[in-house]
Amino acid sequence: MRTSAERGTRERILEVAEASLADDGYHGMRLHRIAERVGIQKASLFHYFPSKEHLYRAVLDEGLDETEQTLRQVIDAEGTPLEKIRLLVEAYVDMVAVHPGRTKILLRQSLGDVPSGDQQTLGAQRLLSAVAKFISEGQRAQIFAPIDPVALVLGVVGMVAFFFTSAPVLAPAWCGHEGNATSINKIKRHVVEVVRRCLEFGDHRVAAAKLATV
Amino acid sequence: MRTSAERGTRERILEVAEASLADDGYHGMRLHRIAERVGIQKASLFHYFPSKEHLYRAVLDEGLDETEQTLRQVIDAEGTPLEKIRLLVEAYVDMVAVHPGRTKILLRQSLGDVPSGDQQTLGAQRLLSAVAKFISEGQRAQIFAPIDPVALVLGVVGMVAFFFTSAPVLAPAWCGHEGNATSINKIKRHVVEVVRRCLEFGDHRVAAAKLATV
DNA sequence: CGTCCGTCCGACCGTTCGGTAGATTCGCCC
DNA sequence: GGGCGAATCTACCGAACGGTCGGACGGACG
DSSP states (O other): OOOTTTTOHHHHHHHHHHHHHHHHHHHHOOHHHHHHHHTSOHHHHHHHOSSHHHHHHHHHHHHHHHHHHHHHHHHHSSSOHHHHHHHHHHHHHHHHHHOHHHHHHHHHHHHTOSSSOOOOOHHHHHHHHHHHHHHHHHHHTTSSOOOOHHHHHHHHHHHHHHHHHTHHHHOTTTSOSTTOHHHHHHHHHHHHHHHHHHHSOTTOSSHHHHHTTO | OOOTTTTOHHHHHHHHHHHHHHHHHHHHOOHHHHHHHHTSOHHHHHHHOSSHHHHHHHHHHHHHHHHHHHHHHHHHSSSOHHHHHHHHHHHHHHHHHHOHHHHHHHHHHHHTOSSSOOOOOHHHHHHHHHHHHHHHHHHHTTSSOOOOHHHHHHHHHHHHHHHHHTHHHHOTTTSOSTTOHHHHHHHHHHHHHHHHHHHSOTTOSSHHHHHTTO
């Protein structure tokens, strides 16, 4: 059978579009180039997506959905708050490491890359407030130190995104090449430690020992 | 004298281009739109800049130079390492708060927004290693806890950039409108506290008390 | 007054872009 | 095998883009 639609033309288009979108942004993405890389005629793109913007939305939504699902699983899993925070950070770092392109696109989206459309990202907002709520519950239970939960989460998101998408330009020597397992672990350890230090009490009363397993 | 070049047409072009570049990115910036906003004919742009890319470089370089100068002053100033770190963070936050457009452009640049040109940003690299070196000196003197200096600086840069450029989309309620003084202070205090917690020793032997003035 | 120069303008050019129209191929089901 | 719809093709379109050209304006200077 193995026709040209081996894995579904639509999905191949989405893959190529994701890469192109990550590298060049919405305005830089060229439809003829995508068609070329997929091995298809440009007009055929419009059979699957009504317009360039719809294609963009499709890529964006798919990335957001998968990210939200993955992190929701961690939040809703069993475990102490302390463990869950660590797992959450690690899952997020892994996700960004596996899909740096997706992260770039989300960063660009939040920079306002797409014309005429600022809504969306509702999933991301929901996710953010879920994590923040989880943290503040831990704070009420005196498990976490009283740092601003929203600020902490936003900061971590920005930090991790920056490590994988932008930092290679600033510190190519420090960051390995994309996907380098050693540097991923280095980043993961660093972020986990920062979060730990932000959430533990200054006198090590509670958190340090339990989170020290990192 | 007050000709049409009241404040220098070239500078007005740079201003408008900076705003446009921040909002739309390199590929999204349209020369005719810039000319329109400046109140000038599109052809006149080419009298001051040979090409779109040269205009972009001019905006980029100007922003980088000023940022580097400002932070260098703080690094080279008098003061204990502890105070200087806090001043450095505050100066950086202020700089981003005053020039969010510039920060957006730098973020976009590090995302690879400009065609055919990855070098540059040498100034940023120099600045980064200068700050990292400063921190590691403090660590050798046992003033700072032994956290990875490069990772810390990169993380702070990403965090702050994210707060001002991207977070408003994710948490519009949390972040005030751009330039809101209250939220700037909130962000500043948060970042300073994160850095403090990352650099202080777990047992509060040294750093906490001295930095607690924040 | 003439002319020189920095500044700016109106009109235009070649290319490329996103998008459309219509024909053709291919697999499938009756 | 004949009809049908999905998928893909070739060919084309209007608009918008970055960029060029030659000239008009106006002050400075001799």
